Amino acid sequence: MKLGSEMLHEMNAKITMELIFHAGNAKSAAMEGIKKAEDGDVEAGLALIQKARTELHEAHQIQTDLITKEIQGEQLEKTILLIHAQDHFMAATLTIDLGERMIQMYNKVLDNSGK
Numbered sequence: 001m002k003l004g005s006e007m008l009h010e011m012n013a014k015i016t017m018e019l020i021f022h023a024g025n026a027k028s029a030a031m032e033g034i035k036k037a038e039d040g041d042v043e044a045g046l047a048l049i050q051k052a053r054t055e056l057h058e059a060h061q062i063q064t065d066l067i068t069k070e071i072q073g074e075q076l077e078k079t080i081l082l083i084h085a086q087d088h089f090m091a092a093t094l095t096i097d098l099g100e101r102m103i104q105m106y107n108k109v110l111d112n113s114g115k
Contacts, residue, residue, distance in 0.1 A: 008077070009077060012076065012077050012079070012082070013079075013081060015062060015065075015066065016079070016081045016082050016084075016085045017081075017085075018062055019059050019062045019063060019066075019085040019088070019089065020081075020084065020085045020088050022055050022056070022058040022059035022062065023055075023056065023059040023085065023088035023089045023091070023092040024088055024092070025052075025055040026052045026053070026055035026056040026059060026092040026095075026096060027052070027088070027091055027092040027095045027096075028052075029048045029049070029051045029052035029055060030048065030049060030052040030092070030095040030096045030099040031095060031099070032048050033045040033046065033047070033048030033049045033051075033052065033099055033103060034099045034102050034103065036048060037102065037103040037106040037107070038106060040110060042103060042106060042107045042110065045099075045103045045106070046100075046103055049096060049099055049100050049103060052092070052095075052096045052099070053096060055092075056089075056092055056093060056096060059088075059089050059092065060089075063086075063089060
């Protein structure tokens with residue numbers, strides 16, 4: 001049987017990995033959306049950005065839950081894995097925001113070129 005701190009550590013690691021999973025999916029979908037727009041399929045690019053935002057929302061919910069627990073006094077172990085998860089979250093956020101702008105630019109270029 002696992003001791004309390006071991007169980008807590010495993011639970012925190014699982015939650016952190018879920019955050020990484022959703023943030024990674026978000027970033028991948030955004031990058032795929034940028035590529036679709038670059039290839040001339042702006043609608044598919046925008047659809048992938050929306051998919052990325054949905055994944056990011058899942059990651060944000062996990063992050064919000066972690067913050068809420070800490071505010072309520074529950075101690076959260078600050079591990080390299082958690083820091084890594086936050087890096088993924090921020091990278092996904094930036095990729096989505098910039099990706100959406102890039103897709104808008106691709107759309108203008110395509111409109112102006114008559115394609």
